[in-house]
Amino acid sequence: MSITQNLTISISSSSSSFLSPSSFNSRSQVSLPVKSVSICKCVATPQEAETAYKTRVSRNENLGKLQAGYLFPEIARRRSAHLLKYPDAKIISLGIGDTTEPIPEVITSALAKKSHALSTLEGYSGYGAEQGEKPLRSAIASTFYPDLGIEDDDIFVSDGAKCDISRLQIVFGSNVKMAVQDPSYPAYVDSSVIMGQTGLYQKDVQKFANIEYMRCNPENGFFPDLSSLSRPDIIFFCSPNNPYRCCSNKGATGPTSSVC
Structure with missing residues (x-):
């Protein structure tokens, strides 16, 4: 048993x-x-x-220099906290600048048509050109730059300006000094930090070392005093500026070539 x-x-x-x-x-x-x-x-x-446990592959130490979170999520958190405390408050958002109107039907229809074509033998194309489809680049050149001598070979279609900013930083490397409008879009500074172009974050002034912050305020017409710069290697110059929308004319931007 x-x-x-x-x-x-x-x-x-x-x-x-x-x-x-x-x-x-x-x-x-x-x-x-x-x-x-x-x-x-x-x-x-x-x-x-x-x-x-740690591997032998070390992390990019420059990532540790980044301060707090990305700007726009932080703005959203503070807005939510304010509304929680003051639920009847009417807030004018100066944050991410989200869109308020729907995408035009002509664009969504074209996207839907192209997407459906990819499900057919006749419309499927596989990987496209790295610079973007040639018909699209030709249309961009003829529509937006008809009298400037810009051709389709001068245009590339990417996944957004923020990614392109980081790719440009790769070209210049880390042994450079950059200048940036202040205030400015956060991607300029963040990408420079990740690339190792800056020093440590200085909490007393809330700025990174080895970056020239070009102050833009009502007193200077929201345009920095370029004559005061110490000849940086790179200047991030955005016009119309984000976030304060100020446009700069050719006479104002001309001196930028003499300070780098």
Whole structure:
């Protein structure tokens, strides 16, 4: 006669839903022959032991210089906190500048038509040109630059200006000094920090070292005094400026070529 004994399974300190005690049915027990009685105990690796392990691949130390979170999520958090405290407040948002009107139907229809064509043998094209489809680049050149001598080969279609800003930084490397309008779009400074073009963040003045902040305010017409710059290698100059929308004419921007 075979004698069996229930096998007790002890689960402790496990974060796995599969191994949690509630996942086992008390009516379903495992039986083993008496000659091979054992106690099986599954113990999860402590979380601190997992996070303490380091690989030999080091992280880009410049990422540690970035301060707080990205600007626009921080603005959204502060706005939510303000509305929670003052629910009847009427806020004029100067944050991310989100759109307020729907996309024109002519654009959405063209996108839908092109997307559907990709589901057919006749319309499927696979990977396109790295610079963007030639018909699109030709249309951009003829529509927006008809009298400027800009051709389709002078145009490339990318996934957005923010990504292009970072790609331009790769071209210049880290051994450069940059200047930026203040205030300005945060991607200029953040990409420079990640590339190693800046020093540490100075909390007393809330600015990064090795960056020239070109102050733009009502007193100077929201245009920086270029004569005061110490000949930086790169100037991030945006017109119309983001966030204060001020446009600069050719006479004002001309001196930029003499300060780099």
